[in-house]
Amino acid sequence: MADTIRTECFDETPTRVVSGPGALASSRACLAGMGLSRVLIVCGEHVAQLPQVQEFGGCCEGCIEVAIFAGAAPDPTDQNVLEGGRVGREFGAEAVIGIGGGSSMDCAKAIAVEIGAEGWISAQDVPGQPTVIEHEVLPIVAVPTTAGTGSEVNHFAVITFTASRRKLVLRHEALYPRCAVLDPTLLVSAPKMVRVAAGLDALTHAVESCVSTAATPATRRRAAEAIRGIAQYLPRVAEDGGDLPAQAGLQRAAMIASLAFAQTKLGIVHAMALPLSALFGVPHGVANAILLPHGMRFNLGADPEAFAQIAELLGARVEGLSAADAAARAPEAVESLATQCGAPRRMSEVGVSADAFARMADDAMPSAHVQVNPRAITREDVLAVYEAAM
Numbered sequence: 001m002a003d004t005i006r007t008e009c010f011d012e013t014p015t016r017v018v019s020g021p022g023a024l025a026s027s028r029a030c031l032a033g034m035g036l037s038r039v040l041i042v043c044g045e046h047v048a049q050l051p052q053v054q055e056f057g058g059c060c061e062g063c064i065e066v067a068i069f070a071g072a073a074p075d076p077t078d079q080n081v082l083e084g085g086r087v088g089r090e091f092g093a094e095a096v097i098g099i100g101g102g103s104s105m106d107c108a109k110a111i112a113v114e115i116g117a118e119g120w121i122s123a124q125d126v127p128g129q130p131t132v133i134e135h136e137v138l139p140i141v142a143v144p145t146t147a148g149t150g151s152e153v154n155h156f157a158v159i160t161f162t163a164s165r166r167k168l169v170l171r172h173e174a175l176y177p178r179c180a181v182l183d184p185t186l187l188v189s190a191p192k193m194v195r196v197a198a199g200l201d202a203l204t205h206a207v208e209s210c211v212s213t214a215a216t217p218a219t220r221r222r223a224a225e226a227i228r229g230i231a232q233y234l235p236r237v238a239e240d241g242g243d244l245p246a247q248a249g250l251q252r253a254a255m256i257a258s259l260a261f262a263q264t265k266l267g268i269v270h271a272m273a274l275p276l277s278a279l280f281g282v283p284h285g286v287a288n289a290i291l292l293p294h295g296m297r298f299n300l301g302a303d304p305e306a307f308a309q310i311a312e313l314l315g316a317r318v319e320g321l322s323a324a325d326a327a328a329r330a331p332e333a334v335e336s337l338a339t340q341c342g343a344p345r346r347m348s349e350v351g352v353s354a355d356a357f358a359r360m361a362d363d364a365m366p367s368a369h370v371q372v373n374p375r376a377i378t379r380e381d382v383l384a385v386y387e388a389a390m
Contacts, residue, residue, distance in 0.1 A: 012259040019182035040093035042108035067091045076107035081121040085114030095139040102149025106157040112138040125161040128366040131170040142177040145186045147250040148198025150258020152180035167278035184247040196341040197285030199234040202254035204288040209261035212372045222260035227313040229253030238341040269295035271367035275360035293331035294389045302374035
């Protein structure tokens with residue numbers, strides 16, 4: 001098993017990436033090499049019971065003391081962070097390992113900050129303002145159990161603030177994990193819809209990064225690599241969660257998409273998706289899956305050449321078409337992929353109510369993603385896209 005593990009470094013992130021079947025077990029030596037003696041694992045209740053996680057805790061006995069905080073909610077809240085921070089301080093944690101989907105990894109990042117300054121998270125509920133971290137943050141290790149957010153290699157953490165019912169993206173250099181552990185054996189137990197939503201979340205990252213006004217040739221190459229990989233592997237993962245080569249391929253594509261969007265931010269889809277989760281509890285990946293084709297159609301005219309390339313990467317036939325006609329195939333290809341994988345297509349299918357559109361639009365507009373969207377966005381535009389996706 002050991003010879004299947006590889007370690008990589010990328011120019012876009014300070015995070016060292018360790019990948020391959022069995023990578024989680026192999027990371028014990030890495031933690032010991034960092035001189036750590038007490039580590040807090042942050043995860044959800046399901047992940048805490050995974051045999052790989054239980055075995056990891058067991059293999060650390062004798063060299064590293066491990067405590068588990070299994071209170072990371074599917075959409076982590078400031079209350080989760082406050083409680084995890086308390087647990088970490090009482091345990092005397094010297095590092096935090098986030099194991100799970102993007103929610104658990106984001107929660108772990110915030111807890112690593114909260115441990116060092118009690119109540120820090122409560123001061124971050126300031127839409128449109130930069131995240132403030134003025135103290136030392138514990139080392140973070142991120143271990144994804146879904147192939148979607150790419151949180152393991154970026155400096156973002158998405159947290160829901162319960163009092164204001166706002167879902168905000170925290171962004172700070174201190175939120176970069178020290179190490180990312182990509183072990184595809186951890187992905188096989190996720191339910192089909194979790195696998196699908198995560199993959200379509202990664203696709204949204206890649207598509208929006210590709211057409212962001214902050215995109216560069218380098219980030220577009222990363223985004224293209226991710227789109228190609230997602231198109232190749234997501235249908236296989238949706239069909240069979242035990243397909244380890246496909247899981248590894250999709251996991252890598254999601255990570256590559258994150259390398260791109262961490263440099264470029266995203267766009268209208270992500271800005272609009274956050275209120276769906278905050279107000280209606282719609283999982284982030286599902287919200288993106290529903291909104292992505294509609295956000296793409298809104299943006300088509302701003303960069304038809306890029307969307308034409310996206311269509312081709314997704315397997316659409318574009319030979320002989322003008323750039324505009326080829327671009328129009330891109331959202332159609334996304335809809336076809338989502339349908340093939342069984343994803344919901346409309347907000348009405350997941351409990352969203354149209355009478356919340358005004359509040360949702362108000363919450364979407366301050367997002368930093370709005371500023372890099374390839375087409376200028378007004379509040380009326382956001383309302384129109386919500387209506388189209390209903």
